Amino acid sequence: MDRNEQFIELYNRLDNLLREYYHLSERSFSVIKRYEDELKKSSLWKNRERGMALESIRTVRNTLVHEPKIKNQDIFMIEESVLDFLKKEIDLLIHPWTVYEKRKPLESVVYCHLESKVKDITNLMQKKHISHVPVLNHHKKVIGVFSESTIYTSLLFHSKVSINDETTIQDFIPFIELEHHSSERFAFLEKNARMNDIYELFDKRKPHDKRLVMIFITENGSIHEPLLGILTLPDLIQSIE
Template identity: 30%
Template sequence: MRSDEFIDLYKQLEDELEVKFSTAKQRRYSSVVFEYINHYESAPVRETLNLCREIRNLMTHNANLGGEPIVEPSEPVVEALREALDYVCRPPLALDFATKGSSIRCARLSSRVLNLMESMDKSGFSHIPVIEKEKFLGVFSVSTIFSCILRDPTLRITKETTLSQLGKMLAVEKHVENYAFVDEKTTCIEARRMFEKIRGRNKRLSVIFITKTGSRDEPLLGMLTPWDVMQDIRHTDEDPESPRKKNKRDAKN
């Protein structure tokens, strides 16, 4: 029966969330589901969980009236709960939405500045990581040129000018923009939250770089911009080629 399946799925949800919040120093609510509903990570499934929580309470505390069930969850409701449970168990990773390492446009210190600028203009890339001998040195962006000219008004960019001549201005610490490094297990919703936060001097993050453990000394696995996580991850299952849909297909095969 759908009612039995619904209750079973809800119990699985509670068990998963108990594990998730087992290390929390203090919980604000006795219901672990309600605790999660009030956690930022639940945003994509919050409405579904609120509905399912109400249905579950009615089914548990007021099971029937005159021998007839008060509430009988429909198949779409059961499916919605199933998808919410899947989200809790396997939240989409930031890396799923990032430009992958092999596709990231990188530069070297020997790269010519004007060539990079032309490439950025054609491709739409706004930030290019500078890598030398697999070591992350910094980022080349429009703001790099801006900062360099402010620092040295006599600076001339010719066809022969290379990134090495821009010196220390490539380092992320010298940029007017903010960057962050995260590990490969960072979720999409965590990355989105990072982009939404205001940092020093009223600046937001421009790019998040993803490496295995979040160290800048490791190879880049992915590069994430605010635009990459603007899509509502509640709807990624509608696209058969979305990372989440692919993961589901792989899990079944």
């Protein structure tokens, strides 16, 4: 079997897997086009890149099927890298990544407690180049997020707030509470959720929605469970490279 024949075989397999993925039976339209269109609308450049690659692959496939040869000679021969791309797409559908596999584990997450000193946390944020720090109780459950905007928001509503060496995260309640972040939002997902579920959370944002900045991974996606890890947009970009 030459590379062109392998290409057609892999393309058809991807097509069949996508029909299962979308729960479709009819073959009156290209399900790969639907998939590529969704990828091209993604907020992640790597996904948009995959969508554009699939668009080119679909065009090549149509050429191979309808005009495969000229004077009994192949018009072109598919490169091995294209076959590898299709194999990877197929593998992602057969063995989809879970958020647990791609998460930043808790032991690698910078987090704090209510009694943590604000100066210590802000210094750590500056050193680690991070903008959001989950606030956990002593059962490792999320009770809020301390961010760069927390201090500014508190000053806006309470001009008498002052920060010294003894100021703690506790002093910024209720501004650390998840629902009180004015322009940001946070989500919880169960550890077995697929990565596609996360892409949808980022991609389905409406124009006036708060910006999704952090996803918390717990056993069943509940705020009342210990934190297992987090995912941010930079984590997502890194996970698909």
